Amino acid sequence: MENITNRPETTTSESASSRRSFLRVAGAAAVTGGLLTACSHADDNYLIPSGSARAAGDTVKLPTGDVGILAFAYVLEQLEAAFYEMVLAKPYPNMSSADRQLWTDIRGHEIVHRELFKAALGGAVPTLTFNFSGIDFNDRAAVLIAAETLEKTGVGAYNGAGKYIKDGGYLTLAGKIVSVETRHHSILRELQYPKSDAFAGPTIVTSDTGLHLAYEPTYVLPIAQKFILETIDASALVSSLA
């Protein structure tokens, strides 16, 4: 087991609220990411933030309404991106080139999602601190299970939250993302259970209805919270949904 706390983006300012600011922030974050990638064979501690990280007990209160739903999505995208950043920062032994390509692609998609939400939200939600100490990044099977769990949670979260979104543009954007999360999940299921119906079998899609997963935000948050050092307070968001 690793004992790693991951906060890949330590240089970003939470005060950036305009798109212009986002572009500058994204550039700074990108430089940091590049440096981290460049020294990926350094010791395990390099991903531990140097002092600006929040700690357990700090609370992040999600806004209400559509902005709250986007913030909720941003929390999940931060979690996913951070996880894949860890997978590639600490590659399991003998990671095949096919596996490396897979993780690199998915990491890329999740970073893109994360940065888009950050741009859309401005400073409404801070950069979070993640703790993946329960995941053995040296074990391919453990990494696959964790990745599949995260993607499944993401798919169900988008499908369950869509009905609460008031703005049609936001809903369409969520729709553009959720099918890509589902593609990730489908492939991860295939890798776990090769050449079977696991990608859309009865544990994922109800066989007599053809419906994929949908989770309420109140179901999703405790799953995500396990990996997040800060406490995510979604009480105002949840009570604003109807």
Added chain:
Amino acid sequence: MNLQNLLSDIEKVDGEIFDRLAHVSRRGLFSSLTKKTIAAAAPAIMASALTKAYGQSSGLPQNVKDVLNYALTLEYLEYRFYDTANNLSMIPNDYKMAFEVIRRHEQVHVRLLKNVLGADAIPEPKFDFSAKGTFTDTFSNFQTFAAIAQTFEDTGVRAYKGQAANLQNAPAILQVALQIHATEAAHAANVRYIRGQKGWITGGTAAMQGLPSVVNGSYAGEDNVTQAGVNLVTALAGDNRITPAMIMEAFDEPLDKNTVVGIVTPFFA
């Protein structure tokens, strides 16, 4: 599956369809859907929502019936495509389970529409799975079959998207639509993987998916890199982990109905 066209088509003949669905949805479907036990009844919910939208007397207007029957025609197409292949040794044993689960889902979609239409449901038409001679070995060459399947599934995912915003007043039905949409994406990714493609759509041409240019329409626009007004290539230019291809892959784009119809029309006899 092409249920995605259903509601926009109905809207053209009945501008109040979304209000009708919203009314049905508010009358209790929303709360019932949150119960786990109701999940098994979801196709019935979808079917009954459409029926109830037009009153208890099953008074579907003729023009709405026409739309539903057209959707049913498309579902017949896909079901028959998979069902025919299902009985052939062409599909390698490794992939029989995958195509069987997809076949079963298409079967459910056919059943849903037949439930809505009742006695007015049309019988299954004749199909041409050579697409007017474009494909000479659809059911004897697994690669051809899988390529057509990929096109159907990737197109289905894209075609669904434009409908979501129309269903915002009917949250229970919106959720069902989103869940069906995700099922399409799960199919699409696996079929792509079976073909040796990545699970996600890279770039805006058929050639980039290892498919002939005749299905370019299925992929046009998938090279979009601007979302919510943010050009993500520019925004992420400093991050060497991100390629423009990844930005294209990270979002599936909506597809308009005419394009979808153009893609499937050659398969009708």
